[in-house]
Ligand SMILES: CSC[C@@H](O)[C@@H](O)C(=O)COP(=O)(O)O
């Protein structure tokens with residue numbers, strides 16, 4: 001794994017996420033694609049803000065099998081789903097923020113609709129605040145295989161873009177590389193914060 005620059009970028013992203021407070025305690029998980037067949041996933045149960053490159057474990061994308069026998073994230077199946085659905089996806093970031101946790105509970109529908117925000121343009125392909133960006137919202141499940149199957153079935157009807165929310169749990173987002181995944185994470189988090197505050201103020 002030496003000289004694999006995307007892993008260096010991912011480790012830096014994990015530290016940035018930790019500094020932001022977006023992966024409290026042992027919450028969150030992060031991965032980067034190695035090639036068409038394998039990705040590198042964060043080890044389970046660690047503080048993701050202080051990971052080093054040795055804390056990333058190779059996982060086969062098609063099968064979730066782990067050649068080393070080590071224990072990658074409990075949510076490995078969600079990362080590999082993204083890599084299977086999107087051959088162009090290069091990195092996946094999953095965070096537990098207060099905004100995503102609260103907003104995903106307050107919103108009872110099957111998507112969080114964002115419109116009217118200039119910062120929607122942080123999302124790849126979005127060019128105007130006049131669009132409505134729908135971030136799909138799935139009920140949480142401790143059975144990650146079942147959750148991944150539910151998300152895959154949804155994606156067969158409505159292609160996913162950027163990321164999805166898990167109710168009361170957090171955000172999973174991705175990009176063509178670590179840099180784009182970071183931009184999507186930061187952009188979506190900003191939008192969630194705005195949306196939460198807008199809802200609070202408008203209901204007073
Ligand atoms: C703090 S418990 C959080 C976990 O259940 C899970 O949601 C999570 O994000 C981290 O799991 P991990 O197995 O460390 O990748």
Ligand SMILES: [Zn+2]
Pocket residue numbers: 027028029075094095096169170
């Ligand atoms: Zn989680």
